[in-house]
Amino acid sequence: MSNLVIAIDGPAGAGKSTVAKLIAQNLNIVYIDTGSMYRALTYKLLKENIDLNNTSKIIDVLNSTKIDFRDNHIFLDDEIVDDKIRTNKINNNVSLVAKIKEVREKLVKIQRNISKNNDIIMDGRDIGSYVLPNAKFKFYITANPEERGKRRYKELIKEYPNIKLSEIIEEIKERDKIDKTRNIAPLIKTEDSIEIDTTNKSIEEVVKIILNYIEKNNY
Template sequence: MDNLTIAIDGPAGAGKSTIAKKLAETLNINYIDTGAMYRALTLKVIKKGINLNDETQILDILDNTEIDFRNNHIYLDKKIVDKEIRDNKISNNVSYIAKIKEVRQWLVKIQRKISNEKDVIMDGRDIGSHVLPNAKYKFYITATVEERGKRRYKEIKEKNPNTNVALEKIIDEIRNRDYIDSNREVTPLVQAEDAIKIDTTNLNIEESVSQIYKHINGRQ
């Protein structure tokens, strides 16, 4: 029997990771956050002091880098890095790592291997269009850039109330990230032709999950 595969794509701050996690719990299947994999590599690049534009040095560390998911934790070289990869510095630089062709090829192999071994819901930027083109279900989660900026701003302030950050700056950062993700040469952010679009601008997490769950169960 074929594994159950659900692909969820969308831009930063649309809520896709939170939605995917909730859906995985509801369906009792494995959640794979592909964005976290790129974040983990970005974390390693920054910690090593490698220039984000030096593709040669970045590619040189791949052979000695191990990224894995176990028990809902992401591991970088056998160490849990769940919290470290959510730092705003990682958020603002991950797109520079994610646009490198060889990095994407390296991680896609890992992602496909995981999906061949178990039932998964996987979210990212190019899951339905590239990583899992034959996924049984595909969804594209989006929201306005203003709404996504507000969510990111709220998240940052909740983690550190004393952080001096402007909402307008966060919105600009997300807009820039959208541009990089959508215009990169290799597998850019795009809605797969057979993906169902879910706009979460005016939906909370429960409402968004409910919409997707209904589609999976054949109810419109």
């Protein structure tokens, strides 16, 4: 790859998307949030009351669905759904959809096509290991479940005032289990990834670490 390609992987709530957006702004490159693509499909399936255990029906919906990025927005069937896909209901169901082989194959194809002609930073669960294994830079961003739960809790408490921190932490642990044990491209840290634990770090500190590493390695 002659263009700049940065892969960021890690579990839910580790800060991947926030960090990736800031890196993209600093380097003036395209940011692709792969998780939002799976969220968009999950949103449509839930909206249409599709049983998430009915794989054949999910594939039917997938084949008649258009998901893409334009101007840093996620589009579902030509509608911007940036905010609609960030609910707790989506959080708790997206891993069930993302583990389906046919879903991953189609969305990964879209992700790879975007990376061919753009300087990009892409974040998700399987970017460095599966989607873009030849990425020039790979980072694995993580944090302990308790810290990730606190971050999710702060995001959700205004919209869901009765939500409990303990429930969020358990949901995070369950998502981790699904993501790490799925048959297709599970969440792993590749040997060539730089691991950054964000538990006791600010977003600014993490961004600085990544930018410094990229600068020192000839970009």
